[in-house]
Structures are given as structure tokens and as C-alpha cells.
Amino acid sequence: MNFNSDNQTLQDRDLAVLWHPTTQMKDHENMPLLPVRKGEGVWLEDMDGGRYIDAISSWWVNLFGHAHPLISQRVAEQARQLEHVILAGVTHPGAVELAERLVEITPPGLDRVFYADSGSSAVEISLKMSFHYWMNQGESERKRFVTLRNSYHGETLGTLSVGDAGLFKKVYEPLLLEPLMVDAPDGFGVPEAAREERVRLCLEEMDHVMRSHQGQICAVIVEPLVQCAGGMRMYPPGYLAGLRKLCDQHSVHLIADEIAVGFGRTGTLFACEQAAITPDFMCLSKGLTGGYLPMSAVMTREEVYQAFYADYTSLKGFLHSHSYTGNALACAAALATLDVFEHEPWLQRNQQTARWMREAVADLDEHPHVGEIRQCGMILAMEMVADREKLKPYDWRERRGQVVYRHGLENGVLLRPIGNVVYFMPPYVINQDEIGQMAAVAIAGIDRATSGRVS
16 A cells, blocks of 8 residues: 555546545546545644644544544454454354443443444334334334434435435435425524424424324434434434324334434433433444444344244344444444543533534624524534525535635645535544634635635
């Protein structure tokens, strides 16, 4: 592997062979790639020695900084012992210990763990498990799922079906399941005094949908507290508490997609804790391995597990698999990540870090083109708008978020706005000076992006 290349050479080689995710590759005729040679803490370093703050934790996966010594050591030690073994009919210490610890730290009642290799896979598994559970119970009419508008749960056909991901989803709609979609309870554009009423109305709509489709619904799926890929839209824990009651009342499963919000992002280890609820399925990924290796897990109740536990000839088994299920290296990274949480009070530290983040963008509070600054723990978002008073959005074709992205790269910060929403979701090890630098670059980028017409 050649680490002595320069930025331009590596970019040229890349564009000759690679097809990047979520990218219109033609953009790179005019917009350079960021060629990364190494990472350390919150910093990424390019091939020419330039340094960048990773303000987005490399798509929200990195918790404790790049090349964390403890996690790196554990993965290296595991690689010398066992890199991988099939998990069908086989087990290994890492898979068992990680499952035990996940059962211990997740909300009470989530006593079974099913491993996979990505967030989308975890959501797909939860959908299949819920549907199959009801089939095993003799309720074959349950074939529908309820989801929230503006939601995102992944990009397989099943997960696209239960999301509302606009451009991601539209072209594939002929191939997808048809969900029952209800309003999300986020507070964007809603006066503070009216937000509790908004939650009540959204729960009322959910109740109506459940009553209208009694005996047809398998599960409701939500991203607890923050709709991340939907523009970091946020809502209060009371909605989750009300939703749990409705699911119980109508005998419908609740799937909590904690892939992006889990492991401390919202201020508690898991977002569901803030509503004091236990979902029927909890999907985990991203921060599970501290950003080291792809892995996911579906947590569920013993009752669900028992619905599949029967003689082989009953044909009730859950026949779903991934080649790298329970990968030993990923388990080692995940166990080391949980150790880091245990060794230091990161959730308490993050309270101060979150305050620093909010204080650092206070200059945008009255910005004529920032419609809202919203925050949930270590997630902070700033939404650019054409008209602050009317919350009129910019035309998406103007791609003002891309202006902020380019400005960030030119000034040593990796930002990746979602449309016109600029957000911070940095590794927890970021310090106050680094937050100040990150915020100053973002503010200048927003000024640049909103100063006039963007061609």
C-alpha cells in the first residue's frame, strides 16, 4: 500500500476506478476528493499533509477519535488469534461476551441479540422478524409497517420501503412495499408553546392509523428523538412514551432504529432511555464498533425469540444469515468501545462538550438565513433558509449545502451538509479549541452560501 503518494495522484487513480456512495460522480470534474492518509483523534490528514477536523465522525460512526490506541490494540490482538469464523453452528468468546454486554446495557427486556453487518441489514432483519413473528402466531394478515414522514432507515429495498427518503427512494418505488406513513412530531416551524400539542396530534394520527388497520400492522419503526438523514429533525421523548403505549394498546411491535442515535449521541447511552421505554426491537450499528469495522445488532425480547423456537419440521426458524455475522474482529472493536465507555465518564463529559458546541454557534441565532439551530446531545444542526421569518426553503437545485462543504475542505473541516442543513456530530474527544475552529469555519461557510445567488 503506497502511503507516499500525493493528493492529486491518489485522486486521479481513484476517479479511474471507484464509484463513490451517495455521489453524482460528475461533480468531481470540478470538486476535488479528500484523499486521506491517516487519522488521529478528531483529525484527518491528507496525502500532502493537510489536516481536517472530522466534524461528522465519518458518517456518524466514530465515537472516540480515529486510531484510538485501546481499540486499535484490541483489534490487532484479535487478528493474531482469530479473524473470523462462521456463526452458524459455531460460537466464539467475542460474540458471546458482546451479546452479554449488550443485553446488560440496553433497555430492560431486550434479552436476545442477532448480529449482522450494517445498519440497513439490522433494520431489514427487524422487519422480517416482526412479520415472521406474527406469521408464527397464526396472524397471516399482518403485512404492513407504519413509518414517519421524513424518516430514513437504510437503502436496501426493504429499508427504503419504510423510509421517506425522497431522492434516495423515488426511482425504486415500483419495487417497494407500501408503508402506512404518518406525520413526524418534529418541532421545525412550530412555536415552542405549540410543540406539546403537535406531539399530541401526531399520536392521535398514529392511533387512528392503528385502529383503521387493526390486525394488519406488524410494527411501527422510528428513529428515536432525531431523524438524522432526514435533516437532523428532532422531537421530544414524550412522543416515544406515547407511541409505546399505542403499540401496546393495539398489539403492534415497536422498532427503534438507534443506528445513528445510539451509544451516547443524544446524551444518554440510548435515546429510548429518555422516554423510559423498551422497544420490541432495537437496531444498533455505526458507533457499535467505535468506527472501526462494519457490524450491527438487532436486540429483541425473549418472547420474540421463543416464537421461533420449535422443532425443525415446524418451519418456524428464522432463516436469515450474513457471511460475516458475529465477525471476531468487529466483536473485539465493539468490546473495546464498550470498555472505553466504562473507563471514563463520557456521557457526563459530553454534556459540557454539547454546551461548548451550542455556545460556539451563538452568532447564528439571529442570522437572516438560519431558520433554526437545534440540538440533541452531541448532535447540533443549523438549517439554512431563504427567508427566516417564513422559513422558506432554498431551491434544492442551488445546492447551497455543497458551498458549505467546499468551504469546509478549503479551511480544514470535513462537513457534509444534508441538503441545506449544516450539522455537527463530532467524535466525543473533540476539545473546546477544536469546537471553536469547527464552528468558525461552519459559520463562515453558511455566510458564503447564503450571501447571494449560487450558480
